[in-house]
Amino acid sequence: MSIRERLSGNEAVATAMRQINPDVMSAFPITPSTEIPHIFSSFVANGQVDTEFIPVESEHSAMSAAIGAEAAGARSLTATSSCGLALMWEVLYVAASNRLAIALALVNRTLSGPININCDHSDSMGARDSGWIQIYSENNQEVYDNFVQAYRIAEHPSVRLPIMICQDGFITSAAVENIELLEDREVKEFVGEYCPDSYLLNSKQPLAVGPYAVSAYCMEAKRAQLEALKNAKQVTLDVAKEFAALSGREYGLFEEYRLADADYAMVIIGSAAGTAKDAVDQLRAEGKKVGLLKIRLFRPFPGEEIAAALQNARVIACMDRTESFNAQCGPLGAEVKSALFNARLMPVVINYVYGLGGRDVTVESITSVYADLIKIDQTNDAGEIYRYLSLRE
Amino acid sequence: MAIDVSKITETISWKDITEGCKIEAAGNSRMFNTGDWRVNTPVFIEEKCEQCLLCVPVCPDSSIPVDNYKRGEFDFMHCKGCGICAKVCPFGAIVMKMGER
Amino acid sequence: MVKDLIQIRWHGRGGQGAKTAALLLADVVFSTGKYVQGFPEYGPERMGAPITAYNRISDKKIRVHSNIYEPDYVVVVDETLFDAVDVTKGLCNEGALIVNTARNKEEIKKYLNGYKGQVHTIDARRISMESLGKYFPNSPMLAAIVKVSGVMSDETFLSEMQQSLEHKFAGKPEVVEGNMKALRLTLQEVS
Numbered sequence: 160m161s162i163r164e165r166l167s168g169n170e171a172v173a174t175a176m177r178q179i180n181p182d183v184m185s186a187f188p189i190t191p192s193t194e195i196p197h198i199f200s201s202f203v204a205n206g207q208v209d210t211e212f213i214p215v216e217s218e219h220s221a222m223s224a225a226i227g228a229e230a231a232g233a234r235s236l237t238a239t240s241s242c243g244l245a246l247m248w249e250v251l252y253v254a255a256s257n258r259l260a261i262a263l264a265l266v267n268r269t270l271s272g273p274i275n276i277n278c279d280h281s282d283s284m285g286a287r288d289s290g291w292i293q294i295y296s297e298n299n300q301e302v303y304d305n306f307v308q309a310y311r312i313a314e315h316p317s318v319r320l321p322i323m324i325c326q327d328g329f330i331t332s333a334a335v336e337n338i339e340l341l342e343d344r345e346v347k348e349f350v351g352e353y354c355p356d357s358y359l360l361n362s363k364q365p366l367a368v369g370p371y372a373v374s375a376y377c378m379e380a381k382r383a384q385l386e387a388l389k390n391a392k393q394v395t396l397d398v399a400k401e402f403a404a405l406s407g408r409e410y411g412l413f414e415e416y417r418l419a420d421a422d423y424a425m426v427i428i429g430s431a432a433g434t435a436k437d438a439v440d441q442l443r444a445e446g447k448k449v450g451l452l453k454i455r456l457f458r459p460f461p462g463e464e465i466a467a468a469l470q471n472a473r474v475i476a477c478m479d480r481t482e483s484f485n486a487q488c489g490p491l492g493a494e495v496k497s498a499l500f501n502a503r504l505m506p507v508v509i510n511y512v513y514g515l516g517g518r519d520v521t522v523e524s525i526t527s528v529y530a531d532l533i534k535i536d537q538t539n540d541a542g543e544i545y546r547y548l549s550l551r552e
Numbered sequence: 553m554a555i556d557v558s559k560i561t562e563t564i565s566w567k568d569i570t571e572g573c574k575i576e577a578a579g580n581s582r583m584f585n586t587g588d589w590r591v592n593t594p595v596f597i598e599e600k601c602e603q604c605l606l607c608v609p610v611c612p613d614s615s616i617p618v619d620n621y622k623r624g625e626f627d628f629m630h631c632k633g634c635g636i637c638a639k640v641c642p643f644g645a646i647v648m649k650m651g652e653r
Numbered sequence: 654m655v656k657d658l659i660q661i662r663w664h665g666r667g668g669q670g671a672k673t674a675a676l677l678l679a680d681v682v683f684s685t686g687k688y689v690q691g692f693p694e695y696g697p698e699r700m701g702a703p704i705t706a707y708n709r710i711s712d713k714k715i716r717v718h719s720n721i722y723e724p725d726y727v728v729v730v731d732e733t734l735f736d737a738v739d740v741t742k743g744l745c746n747e748g749a750l751i752v753n754t755a756r757n758k759e760e761i762k763k764y765l766n767g768y769k770g771q772v773h774t775i776d777a778r779r780i781s782m783e784s785l786g787k788y789f790p791n792s793p794m795l796a797a798i799v800k801v802s803g804v805m806s807d808e809t810f811l812s813e814m815q816q817s818l819e820h821k822f823a824g825k826p827e828v829v830e831g832n833m834k835a836l837r838l839t840l841q842e843v844s
Binding site for chain 1: 676679680683688689690691692693695697714715716717718719720722
Binding site: 364365368383 | 564565566567569576579
């Protein structure tokens, strides 16, 4: 039975964490994810979970403690945002290369500077090549559902990699909205007991974690790690299928919204996708063939599937909520264009940078992007292919 | 399932390498013949030794075995011939053979 | 006015509880079975600085995650904001403005840049002082928007608030009673 509730995105994640009842949470608070450890530590204090909560002195320590705990055999997690994730950088790679299935609740916030506390994806996009699985959420429901599914993906024997569940800072993290929760028992059964094959606190089987690998081993180790990340794609689909049976809510690698016959497609991540769906409906009502592809799984990047989903689009907008300072495209733009190229597809792709530092994304601003795409198609002139949306000129 | 660490060699394929290079075994550094790297060799002169055991903790490779409070012959499978033991010995009970294995 | 989607914008100052009021409104309207959204527009957290918060209320699932530029209702928690903020910006003439003030509507209208829609006033300071002995404008303003917008009946609103306050302030019956009194007075007085 699902429970009708109203929660903010942060409350939703903290609720999923309570229902999972992990072994260890280490955390250092940072806006806009502060509420997650704040709420969760109250669950610990109230005895609603038996998690060991470790208040640490920095995010580097938060991730290091999670790594130690996970290696010891404890199901571990943390939460952070922005500069907090940046401070974890070094050890993010350690968590992934040591194949530790840690879950991280990331509340996306821009990286300084200029210093700003609002949403964009520069934090998680900067960490996209650290070897973590990355899943993005549109709203509080998705971030809850994704967190419930997180350990099933991360801990799968063919994967065993850390997982980052992302949501947009303030826009969904602080917004109270309707949500359907699963019962505690249902989540507990779905996630299951954590029984690692090997762990440091197993006195019967000595173990060394994270040994030095000389050049003769390092490349083989990375290749094996890549294979695990690739496996995460199928596992994500399998887990989503089981989750749908439990909750009635369906998830894939990405969501296609009125895309199948769309001439003009937008590829987008996070909360702005919901706003864009309203824009799509309005334009469809006017007879415009527009559609949307919302990324859920960004790492591993489902390139072949995305190229196939976009094969009928004539003009595509890739929406990047970060500036990656390579002077030609954003990270999503790079991935999508590379996927299209590999599939020998050559549509016009316009890469937009939008929503930096919390710049509001409206139905009107998204509509203007579709208007650009239609104009490009009609005039056969792409113009500038790397653009900023809602920028004062 | 513990794996046979002796199978992890520099010819291993990426498909067989352990997850995260984990080593599911203890004490396996003993299998590594670091004595092979030695160019100078310490010689233990037992009659000069007073069994003060100062040489034991300073050995970086734990190559001076102790039994019943007495040190024994060097473990030449692991001794790299660094000479710290000879330097620290107050009684001249360790001398270095230079350029000899 | 009952529409598919009701959009509300709150203007207040940091520390006055406008954000809390928006979240409380989402909470209480949720109990009627509707879809709700309550969210603040965050900036640096500074006591006294103008802040904005928003609500969307709908019978259908709400997907939009932008701020609200054309609200049906605007709630002004602090009338000194008229100098700093264009509170009626985008407010539709079929909607309404609700102002916390001891002054009458005609005086308030001078500040509204020719806004032609309805204006409602409530003296939240007096009501709060009478009911709680302290100045917490958010309970009266919450009752005022419920009354003016008609999103739910007075009875349902009061019974939901009673439950929610009893839950929140289990050990402080005087706070529950004070807040309930403020809500009841507002429902009677808002004009």
